[in-house]
């Protein structure tokens with residue numbers, strides 16, 4: 001039920017952190033996974049994961065393509081090329097995102113607000129639009145997954161991330177809107193909303209202020225941060241046929257943070 005053998009997937013922002021972990025899980029389950037990200041050359045972490053997947057011989061693989069999620073025609077082109085190459089596109093994970101600086105609301109720079117909306121909302125829209133177009137044309141019963149955040153439903157205590165939290169709330173609503181339009185085509189659109197997970201994005205804060213880890217941990221009932229490994233089961237569930245009747249859902253993986 002969890003097998004993704006012969007399935008084709010795209011994962012934006014898959015060059016590091018959560019997106020790279022998702023890409024590895026899909027490839028372990030047998031999928032041909034295309035990582036779409038900004039750098040011309042993929043990261044060392046990506047290269048190590050690609051070598052690991054090759055050794056596993058599950059039939060899955062990792063491929064890298066340069067793509068910017070804010071470039072609509074570019075996303076449509078790369079997505080179409082992938083779907084044409086394999087005659088299908090089964091899974092799309094719109095995961096790329098940025099956090100931006102912590103600044104009080106009355107001084108938050110408008111340029112940063114626009115940039116975060118552009119990447120975290122418009123980028124998710126353009127990625128999903130490109131993928132769903134290919135799925136519809138090929139009558140694929142696909143799975144589209146957005147990386148939202150617990151910040152889409154709560155406000156992070158003492159972290160003044162006004163555009164980030166607004167953008168993630170929009171992503172949850174975007175998933176529901178897409179899900180309602182393409183449900184009869186058996187295309188599912190869901191969100192995974194992680195809590196505080198240790199990645200390059202969060203290290204930028206944890207590294208400069210060690211006390212932040214304790215503050216963040218104390219805000220959830222499990223009293224700790226999460227790791228990317230703890231998102232593995234969730235993405236396997238939503239990407240595969242294990243979740244064929246789940247759509248328009250926002251699955252929180254945050255150690256109960258939003259329960260408080």
Ligand code: NAD
Pocket residue numbers: 012013014015016017018019036037038039067068069070095096097098099119123147148149150193194195196197198199200201202
């Ligand atoms: P990360 O910085 O390790 O990964 C983000 C990736 O997105 C990077 O590889 C980056 O190059 C890519 N990216 C950024 N802008 C892009 C663009 N315009 N086009 C294509 N790729 C782009 O961070 P992460 O923690 O792995 O974050 C992944 C997602 O998870 C983000 O959407 C983030 O908001 C979300 N998230 C993270 C946490 C956390 O605690 N780490 C919690 C909740 C949600």
